Every structure is written in C-alpha cells, then in structure tokens.
Amino acid sequence: MTPTPSAALAAAPRLTPEQVELFERDGYLVLPAFLPDDLVARLRPEVDRWVDHGLRARSIAASTEPDRYGPPDVMELELPTHGELVAHPPLLALMEQLMDGGFVFHHLHSDRQAPDVPGKAWHHDYELGPGTNRSAPMLHALHYLDGLDPQVSALAVLPGSHRASAGKNGLAHRGTDRLPGETVLDSLPAGSTVLLHSALFHARRPQPAGAGRPRYFVDASYCSTRTVWPPVKPYWRHMLARARELRLGGPQWPELFAERHFTEYGTAR
Numbered sequence: 308m309t310p311t312p313s314a315a316l317a318a319a320p321r322l323t324p325e326q327v328e329l330f331e332r333d334g335y336l337v338l339p340a341f342l343p344d345d346l347v348a349r350l351r352p353e354v355d356r357w358v359d360h361g362l363r364a365r366s367i368a369a370s371t372e373p374d375r376y377g378p379p380d381v382m383e384l385e386l387p388t389h390g391e392l393v394a395h396p397p398l399l400a401l402m403e404q405l406m407d408g409g410f411v412f413h414h415l416h417s418d419r420q421a422p423d424v425p426g427k428a429w430h431h432d433y434e435l436g437p438g439t440n441r442s443a444p445m446l447h448a449l450h451y452l453d454g455l456d457p458q459v460s461a462l463a464v465l466p467g468s469h470r471a472s473a474g475k476n477g478l479a480h481r482g483t484d485r486l487p488g489e490t491v492l493d494s495l496p497a498g499s500t501v502l503l504h505s506a507l508f509h510a511r512r513p514q515p516a517g518a519g520r521p522r523y524f525v526d527a528s529y530c531s532t533r534t535v536w537p538p539v540k541p542y543w544r545h546m547l548a549r550a551r552e553l554r555l556g557g558p559q560w561p562e563l564f565a566e567r568h569f570t571e572y573g574t575a576r
Contacts, residue, residue: 322404330405334469334507342498346395347452349388354452354523357386358419373541383415384550393527394556394563398448401502402529403560406444409532410560411568412550413445414539420522424460426513429478429486432528433506434537437472445505445530451523454497458519461493461512462501469506483512505530532562538569 322336330336342350357363362381369379384390392398393415402410413434433445455461465478465486478486491512492501503509505528530536540546550556550564562568 322401327405330502330504333466334504335464335466335509336502337492337495338500338502340496340498341397341500342392342395342450342452344498346388346392347498350392350450350525351452351523353386353388354417354419354525357383357417363418369542370540378542378545382546382549383417384546384555385553386417389415389417389525390550390553390555392450392525393550394560396557396559398500398527399556399560399563402446402448405446405502406529406531409562410446410529411532411536411565412547412563413528413530413536414543414546415528416526418524420460420524422459422519422521424511424513424522426460426483427511428476428482429463429465429484429508429510430475431469431473431477431506431508432475433469433504434530434539435534437474439472440534441472441506443531443534445528445536447503447505448527448529449501449503450525450527451495451499451501452497452525453520453523454499455493455495457493457514459522460514461491463489463491463510463512464503465489465508468508469504471506473506473508478508483510530568532565532568535568535570538572541572543569543572 326336362379365376366379366382369376384393393412432447433441435441449462453459463483465488544566547564547566556563
C-alpha cells in the first residue's frame with residue numbers, strides 16, 4: 308500500500324523545495340492529518356482536563372495578574388501528552404527546516420472552544436514590533452485535533468501578509484470580515500496542523516450556522532535563535548526550567564528551552 312503524504316512526512320519529515328517556497332511566499336503551510344492518531348487520542352482528554360478542572364482559567368489568571376497569582380500550579384507542557392507534542396520530532400524537524408537553523412520554544416496554548424465561540428478578529432502574533440528587523444522567523448503550529456469542518460469555526464488567513472511590517476492589530480478594525488485575497492481553511496481531517504509564519508494575518512471566523520461541536524485546538528510557537536525575543540508569559544523562566552527538568556525534547560535540539568534567547572518580560576511591550 309502506498310503511504311499517504313502525511314504518513315510519509317512523519318516517517319521522513321522533510322518538506323520539498325516547492326513546499327518551502329510556498330511557505331515563504333504565502334506564509335502558511337497546511338499539513339492534513341499530520342499528528343498520529345494515537346497522539347491525538349491522548350491529547351483530547353488532556354485538553355478536557357485543562358478546561359474542565361479550571362487549569363486553563365488559572366493559567367490565564369497567572370498571566371494577567373502575575374503579582375497576585377504567581378506561576379500556575381500546572382502548565383500545559385506539564386500535561387504528559389502536551390509535553391510530548393511540544394517536542395514531537397516530525398514537527399521539530401520541519402521547524403528546523405523552515406527556520407533554516409536553530410530555534411527555541413516560545414509558548415503553548417490549549418483550549419476546547421465552545422461551539423458558539425465568537426470569532427477572533429484579524430491579527431498576527433509576531434512578537435517583534437513594526438519597524439524592527441524581521442529577518443528572524445517566528446512560527447506557530449496550529450493543531451486541530453478533530454480537524455476543521457462546517458460544524459466548527461474556520462481559520463481564515465491572508466496569504467503574503469507576513470511580509471508587511473504591521474502591528475499585531477493592524478487589521479483588527481475589520482473584525483472577521485472577508486478580505487480580498489484571503490484563504491479560508493474549513494475542511495481538514497482530524498490531527499491536521501497548519502504552520503503559520505507568526506506575522507501572517509489570520510482570523511477565527513465563526514460558522515454562520517451557529518452551534519456545532521467543540522473545537523479542540525492546541526497552538527505551539529517557536530522562534531529562530533538568530534535574535535532575542537520578548538516572552539509572552541510572566542513566568543517564562545519557570546516554564547522553560549520545567550521543560551528542561553521534564554527532559555522534553557532531546558540532544559538534537561539543545562536550544563529548545565534555553566533562556567538566553569529571550570529578553571526580560573515586559574522589556575519590548
């Protein structure tokens with residue numbers, strides 16, 4: 308039996324020159340059914356625990372009111388399968404290829420979004436502000452555990468917008484409106500991953516039909532080691548230290564959780 312493209316990629320995770328060129332041109336790459344079925348099956352109950360046990364809410368509180376709450380009792384990467392996902396070898400191999408060199412883990416978000424979750428306006432997530440040197444890439448891996456279909460919110464992207472030096476909310480005034488040249492991703496199988504250049508404008512567009520099913524979503528971010536980056540979590544040192552203690556990753560990516568690639572929290576905000 309001929310292996311599927313995703314199975315071949317997992318076995319030998321290398322992008323073709325055409326795929327790399329497509330990513331550089333458009334700022335995103337779709338990897339249908341990229342995550343193995345067993346990994347997805349183990350991630351889903353961890354996401355349920357993260358949401359239902361209040362862990363996500365406490366993590367948000369620790370980020371928004373750090374002086375009051377301090378580091379959260381549990382972080383996403385301390386959930387065993389989430390930690391495994393952060394350092395998933397086929398994913399890191401692609402990160403290394405698209406970064407064209409070394410990279411460091413930046414942050415992880417996990418959520419089970421309700422069927423009636425509102426849209427999220429057009430934005431990007433690149434952490435260096437407008438006018439800075441953007442030659443160092445930052446990438447987001449958007450993992451859709453149950454895929455995307457008409458029962459959940461779609462992902463809209465604006466191809467090529469990562470090449471403009473714009474603020475994160477430069478298109479927020481457009482809400483989730485349709486924009487000329489956009490691409491809508493609304494039909495992907497379970498375990499699909501979308502790799503985004505973090506400066507690419509994108510939006511979560513709610514389905515007009517209303518309530519459908521929960522949207523299981525894990526967002527992992529990595530950035531090039533060619534420059535230093537502002538962290539997004541006030542407890543970022545604690546997060547990286549725990550990742551090292553848990554021995555996430557391996558010797559192939561020694562800089563994956565190194566602190567030296569970051570500024571102090573709040574320095575560039």
